[in-house]
Amino acid sequence: MILSRALRIAIVVAMLGLVVTLALAFRRDPHDIRTGTVGKPAPAFTADRLDGAGRLSLSDYTGKVVVMNFFASWCLPCTQENPALVRVYERYRGSDVVMLGVVYQESRDSALSYVKRMGISWPAITDDDGRVALSYGVFGPPETFFIGPDGVIAGRHIGPIDETTLITGIEALRREATR
């Protein structure tokens, strides 16, 4: 009798645990995957600029808010999110916010042609051996990382990003920096 009562309690506790787990899981934004690099220092890199104007390092942007976007011309969601990126770039142009594109698994020529066609005027780097993408734990483009002035990855967005999400992420980091 005592055992069956304990069993009943155990079943209720297990079901409650399952409900809480599911409730917490469904509350999460599937675009905001907090695996791996979020909350850790952004992996350092030095890579060739896509426009051929030398090399570029992440450390060049120390003290700034960096929005790093992995893209490719063969990726349809990248073309869908591009207008939002262009608007946000224009909004913060010349400020403490910089945008940086990373070419994902694509030849330089086609990436360069895409950048020109889509009006991307922020710097972009090539990643021919995939080292930058692998060090950031990228699954596939588009993916956008928000890096704070302290060099720590504050957020990550998987999939096409919109203007509101970009501005919210940037402003949160700017507020944090002025504190």
Add this chain to the structure above:
Amino acid sequence: MRTRVVIAAALLAIAAALVLAARPHEATAEERVDRITTELRCPVCQGLSVKDSPSETARQMRNLVAERVREGKTDAEIEAEFRAAYGDWVLLSPPVASWSGLVWLAPLAVIGAGFILATARVRGGTPARAAEPTAAQVAALRERVARDEAADG
């Protein structure tokens, strides 16, 4: 006496062969790359290891593993680099000492709980005895048997 010596020699030879076969041998760089990439999950595939995947991402990961092996990094250091980027998820067999280790522990816990439950049931409870048939039920049964026998002739 001679038979014993032969048997002892044979046993020694078997033991020596086993020791030789079981001794750890230095894995080649290629074997290490294969072993590590077998453990790593391809991030753009469905349940495929980096070793088995033909994707570009897996190829880049294989190249990175090979480079780290050449640099003299240990298997644990190389796996840690991928775990830092992708989380424990990148390992096809999640480590026991992590949250994903629950995958291993949960079945054991369930089996243990079931065993405890079954043991307690066997020790604690006495099986319920079947109720004795009433006199009316016995009479009805006898009457039915007699009827069936009469029908059979």
